[in-house]
Amino acid sequence: xxxxxxxxxxxxxxxxxxxxxxxxxxxxxxxxxxxxxxxxxxxxxxxxxxxxxxxxxxxxxxxxxxxxxxxxxxxxxxxxxxxxxxxxxxxxxxxxxxxxxxxxxxxxxxxxx
Amino acid sequence: xxxxxxxxxxxxxxxxxxxxxxxxxxxxxxxxxxxxxxxxxxxxxxxxxxxxxxxxxxxxxxxxxxxxxxxxxxxxxxxxxxxxxxxxxxxxxxxxxxxxxxxxxxxxxxxxxxxxx
Numbered sequence: 001x002x003x004x005x006x007x008x009x010x011x012x013x014x015x016x017x018x019x020x021x022x023x024x025x026x027x028x029x030x031x032x033x034x035x036x037x038x039x040x041x042x043x044x045x046x047x048x049x050x051x052x053x054x055x056x057x058x059x060x061x062x063x064x065x066x067x068x069x070x071x072x073x074x075x076x077x078x079x080x081x082x083x084x085x086x087x088x089x090x091x092x093x094x095x096x097x098x099x100x101x102x103x104x105x106x107x108x109x110x111x112x113x
Numbered sequence: 114x115x116x117x118x119x120x121x122x123x124x125x126x127x128x129x130x131x132x133x134x135x136x137x138x139x140x141x142x143x144x145x146x147x148x149x150x151x152x153x154x155x156x157x158x159x160x161x162x163x164x165x166x167x168x169x170x171x172x173x174x175x176x177x178x179x180x181x182x183x184x185x186x187x188x189x190x191x192x193x194x195x196x197x198x199x200x201x202x203x204x205x206x207x208x209x210x211x212x213x214x215x216x217x218x219x220x221x222x223x224x225x226x227x228x229x230x
Contacts, residue, residue: 055216100174102160
């Protein structure tokens with residue numbers, strides 16, 4: 001199974017500042033059929049289901065603010081929030097969907113400093 | 114707007130069974146791989162399993178903790194996904210979400226399953 005490890009486990013950032021969350025996979029998640037990385041990022045607020053932010057490692061889902069961006073390839077990925085807003089307080093998860101079992105990172109809790 | 118609505122959750126004793134349903138609307142259900150994802154209280158997300166669309170064989174894959182106990186099925190005529198859960202354990206307690214496609218672009222609100230004596 002592919003193990004997904006996020007860092008840090010929690011993060012406190014000032015409003016308007018940049019937030020960066022890392023995700024490392026135990027093996028490459030490069031999908032050979034389209035040469036894209038099968039890596040997604042989700043945001044989950046308390047009492048709500050997760051919301052897809054990014055797929056194929058860097059493609060922003062429709063309606064997601066452009067302050068959210070994804071980068072990386074192979075085994076190392078990053079979710080960046082360029083200018084933190086109050087509504088971005090949440091837990092963020094990465095996920096690989098290359099092959100079953102699909103696996104999630106343990107989550108990163110993002111708070112306001 | 115796409116809607117996914119789970120139902121069938123509840124309290125069950127260890128060893129018991131439950132069947133969850135997920136009705137999907139305003140979405141081309143028959144063309145999608147569908148998954149179940151669960152979340153234990155206060156914990157992270159765990160993929161339970163998925164079912165491919167019929168054109169890809171309609172086959173299923175499961176996470177190791179549920180393999181042999183849970184069965185995922187679908188009825189494309191009813192736009193409905195199912196999760197039959199047998200031999201339930203206390204560690205199966207949690208909120209069960211259905212979600213669309215391989216990257217989960219749409220989610221339901223979840224169905225609560227509590228396994229306790």
